[in-house]
Amino acid sequence: MKLAVNIAGVELKNPVMTASGTFGSGRDFEPWIDLNRLGCVVVKGVAATPWEGNPPPRIVETWGGMINSVGLQNPGVEYFIAEDIPWLRQFDTRICVNIVGRTVSEYVAVAERLASEDVDLLELNISCPNIKEGGVAFGVQAEAAAAVTSAVKKVARQPLIVKLSPNVSDIAEIARAVEGAGADAISLINTLLGSRIDIRKRKFILSMKHGGLSGPAIKPVAVRMVWQVAQAVKLPVIGMGGIMTGEDAIEFILAGATAIAVGTASLLNPEATMQVLEGMERYMRETGVEDIAELVGSVK
Amino acid sequence: MVERRAGRTACKILQNRQIADGIFELVLQWPKILQRPTAGQFVNLYCTNQDRLLPRPISVCEIDGDKLHLVYAVLGRGTAEFATLQTGGVIDLLGPFGNGFSLAGKPGRALLVSGGVGTPPMVELAKQLQARGWSMDVVCGFRSQSYLIEQLSRYADVHIATDSGAEGFSGNVIELLDQETLSGDALFACGPGPMLKGVQAWAKTKGIPAQLSLEERMGCGFGACVGCVTKIAADNESGFIYKKVCKDGPVFPAAEVLFQ
Numbered sequence: 001m002k003l004a005v006n007i008a009g010v011e012l013k014n015p016v017m018t019a020s021g022t023f024g025s026g027r028d029f030e031p032w033i034d035l036n037r038l039g040c041v042v043v044k045g046v047a048a049t050p051w052e053g054n055p056p057p058r059i060v061e062t063w064g065g066m067i068n069s070v071g072l073q074n075p076g077v078e079y080f081i082a083e084d085i086p087w088l089r090q091f092d093t094r095i096c097v098n099i100v101g102r103t104v105s106e107y108v109a110v111a112e113r114l115a116s117e118d119v120d121l122l123e124l125n126i127s128c129p130n131i132k133e134g135g136v137a138f139g140v141q142a143e144a145a146a147a148v149t150s151a152v153k154k155v156a157r158q159p160l161i162v163k164l165s166p167n168v169s170d171i172a173e174i175a176r177a178v179e180g181a182g183a184d185a186i187s188l189i190n191t192l193l194g195s196r197i198d199i200r201k202r203k204f205i206l207s208m209k210h211g212g213l214s215g216p217a218i219k220p221v222a223v224r225m226v227w228q229v230a231q232a233v234k235l236p237v238i239g240m241g242g243i244m245t246g247e248d249a250i251e252f253i254l255a256g257a258t259a260i261a262v263g264t265a266s267l268l269n270p271e272a273t274m275q276v277l278e279g280m281e282r283y284m285r286e287t288g289v290e291d292i293a294e295l296v297g298s299v300k
Numbered sequence: 301m302v303e304r305r306a307g308r309t310a311c312k313i314l315q316n317r318q319i320a321d322g323i324f325e326l327v328l329q330w331p332k333i334l335q336r337p338t339a340g341q342f343v344n345l346y347c348t349n350q351d352r353l354l355p356r357p358i359s360v361c362e363i364d365g366d367k368l369h370l371v372y373a374v375l376g377r378g379t380a381e382f383a384t385l386q387t388g389g390v391i392d393l394l395g396p397f398g399n400g401f402s403l404a405g406k407p408g409r410a411l412l413v414s415g416g417v418g419t420p421p422m423v424e425l426a427k428q429l430q431a432r433g434w435s436m437d438v439v440c441g442f443r444s445q446s447y448l449i450e451q452l453s454r455y456a457d458v459h460i461a462t463d464s465g466a467e468g469f470s471g472n473v474i475e476l477l478d479q480e481t482l483s484g485d486a487l488f489a490c491g492p493g494p495m496l497k498g499v500q501a502w503a504k505t506k507g508i509p510a511q512l513s514l515e516e517r518m519g520c521g522f523g524a525c526v527g528c529v530t531k532i533a534a535d536n537e538s539g540f541i542y543k544k545v546c547k548d549g550p551v552f553p554a555a556e557v558l559f560q
Binding site: 021022023024028029030031032044052053056057058059060061063064065066068070073205215216264266267268269270271 | 302303304305307308346350351352353354355378394516517518519520522523524525526527528529530538540541542547
């Protein structure tokens with residue numbers, strides 16, 4: 001049974017990746033899972049300088065999901081290079097760095113700094129809804145998305161994945177724009193913008209009022225958008241959004257994803273990535289699939 | 301390489317009973333595969349209903365042999381589900397998590413201060429302190445109805461304050477600390493933010509080193525989501541950094557905590 005997949009020339013031993021911002025750099029999960037079994041660790045967003053993030057409350061539960069407004073708290077690229085790359089390199093897995101910025105030049109600075117570092121992939125985060133400037137502002141307009149993609153692509157030395165926001169009216173248009181600007185792969189979806197109100201206090205629960213909705217509640221939206229993007233571009237697509245089980249992951253593969261990422265599920269169960277991988281293997285065995293590639297985009 | 305830990309584990313329910321209005325005590329059989337919790341740590345409990353996915357972090361009240369005692373307040377739909385659990389059933393648990401209270405130092409007289417559902421962790425703490433040779437006062441505040449007093453009285457002199465005056469002193473724990481002219485060599489506190497802020501200021505004026513156990517809305521409980529942060533004093537431009545209550549805490553030295 002072949003589970004290995006190829007994303008822009010980088011071979012992953014299996015299609016299971018971690019969704020940025022739900023896995024840190026992996027340390028928090030080491031007590032429960034063998035990181036060697038992951039196809040790729042996609043680390044929490046890394047900025048050019050340390051970011052403190054948003055005030056609490058940052059998390060609230062919703063029906064079948066949660067809303068977060070963490071705001072990309074991170075210790076910056078220098079810390080990441082010094083501490084996290086050597087730590088992750090103990091394991092036989094791929095490293096993908098999610099890069100964040102408030103301006104094009106901040107994104108470029110991170111990609112430039114990582115150019116000579118030992119990481120396998122970059123993921124351009126133009127879809128985080130939780131920061132005042134940058135982030136999703138680049139992800140909801142085709143021209144802005146293309147501009148930041150081509151600027152980062154000029155300095156990047158690793159293949160560039162662009163992570164798209166679902167908070168747009170035409171996801172295919174954005175996907176084609178970043179493909180035209182030189183993206184090597186596309187990942188989606190980031191979180192859906194949402195809110196919750198405390199009716200006793202008559203106030204928003206999150207300090208930032210709104211945040212990103214994730215978890216199984218958003219999966220149908222994600223499957224639909226992955227299919228639309230896979231139809232619209234020739235690039236490999238990484239599908240995510242509410243994956244809890246191997247069966248969920250297979251839906252994304254059938255919709256056109258070459259690889260998938262497990263996000264919120266890891267927060268609910270630190271062993272979720274392994275359970276998703278085992279569930280995918282079980283499905284392949286039961287349905288007589290020899291190579292996961294046979295399934296990719298097979299639903300038209 | 302870090303130590304391997306057991307994942308979500310179904311724990312047998314030995315008892316689940318109401319001990320005050322909206323307050324329940326849940327006793328679980330503690331499986332040997334899980335690490336033994338310490339005073340001030342918490343466990344994640346999960347709902348069966350899959351529309352409520354996030355864990356409910358519940359502080360350890362007491363670990364008694366292989367029995368874990370948890371005391372929780374019914375505050376929402378998740379804890380309302382817990383209130384329906386029956387003896388003989390099971391509940392999914394992950395943990396224990398967090399840095400508990402530090403019990404280092406020469407034994408002396410301790411002051412334990414709690415408010416509402418901040419009271420349960422004081423039971424295991426009092427037991428552990430007594431075992432290390434400490435004597436102590438526990439000052440606990442409630443809205444109108446106390447609980448866990450019998451357990452605390454085994455280890456400490458207990459002083460009760462209620463907002464309504466229905467039991468004990470009528471007022472808050474700070475007023476009671478002053479009224480009774482209590483003091484000590486170390487202070488340990490757990491309760492709502494405004495109470496902890498008052499305790500922090502009180503301990504500072506008295507020159508008593510204090511540890512505060514904080515509460516914040518949590519996502520995962522083990523450090524990954526970076527949701528449950530609190531401001532901790534730091535030598536940087538903004539004067540603080542956000543630290544995770546679940547992993548860096550929930551217990552912090554009082555002098556480092558910056559309240560809003």
